[in-house]
Amino acid sequence: NEVPEFAPLLRELNARSPLAGHVITADAGHTVRAHATFVCEELHAHYVFTVKRNTPSLFEAIDSLDWAAVPISYQTEETGHGRRERRTIQVLDATDEIKALFPHVSQVFLIERYVIRKVRKRRKNSRKYKTTEVRSAVAALCVTSLSSREAAPEHLAGYVRGHWSI
Numbered sequence: 001n002e003v004p005e006f007a008p009l010l011r012e013l014n015a016r017s018p019l020a021g022h023v024i025t026a027d028a029g030h031t032v033r034a035h036a037t038f039v040c041e042e043l044h045a046h047y048v049f050t051v052k053r054n055t056p057s058l059f060e061a062i063d064s065l066d067w068a069a070v071p072i073s074y075q076t077e078e079t080g081h082g083r084r085e086r087r088t089i090q091v092l093d094a095t096d097e098i099k100a101l102f103p104h105v106s107q108v109f110l111i112e113r114y115v116i117r118k119v120r121k122r123r124k125n126s127r128k129y130k131t132t133e134v135r136s137a138v139a140a141l142c143v144t145s146l147s148s149r150e151a152a153p154e155h156l157a158g159y160v161r162g163h164w165s166i
Contacts, residue, residue, distance in 0.1 A: 003030055007038050020044040023146065025163040028052035031143070033103055040104040040145050047104075048159040051141040058101045062108050062141045065092060070110075073153035083117035089157045093148065104145040109156055111140045 006026075013019065023046045024039050031049040039047045053059050070090040078085045091109040099105055115136045120129045144156060151159075 003032075003035075006030055006035055007042075010038070010043060014043055022046070023048055023151075023159055025159050026050070027163070028054055031055055031058070036103045036105070036143075036145065046145045046150070048142060048144045048146070048156065048163075050160070051143055055102075058098070058143070059141065061095070061098050061101055062110075062143070065095070065108070067110050074157055076157070083115055085116075086114045087157060087161070088112050088114075089153045091148070091153045091156060094143070098143075102143055105143045106147045107144050107151075107156070109142050109144070109153070111142065111157060111160055113138045113140075 010019065010024070020043065022043075024043070025048045026035065028050045031051055032055070036047055036049070039045050051059050051062055067090055070092060072088045073091050075086060075088040077087075089109055089111050091107055094102075094105045094108050098108060115138075117134050117136075118131050119134050120131050122129050140160070142156070142160060144151065144159075146156070
């Protein structure tokens, strides 16, 4: 299902400041064929979209790739706000199957985020606190119209990271 406000909003922005050559990032709610076509063909821009189960065929095609055999292309580590975070990215050229499922896709990638954070918990029936480490891992599958010549793995990771900093 297409989000109806997506194209009109970007058309208005494009009229004020041309978006040709820019990269449009969007979360999974906007990962639909019509938006990919609109961004590439009408705006002459590129996209980086997150893929989730709302696009089941595309999700399954990307998820079923042999990610275990793909080397980590880039990783970052950050410490702050009581947590340590490591992000990795693995990138592949889109297969013919994936290209048939989604317009203008050039590369697919997997970003994994591993977080260790310290949490203070009070013991039951006690006033004392105990500090424990909580570990979590999150994976995100993504598609982009950018080729490997146009965007290196660290650029793709930056687009995804930057999307949530707004």
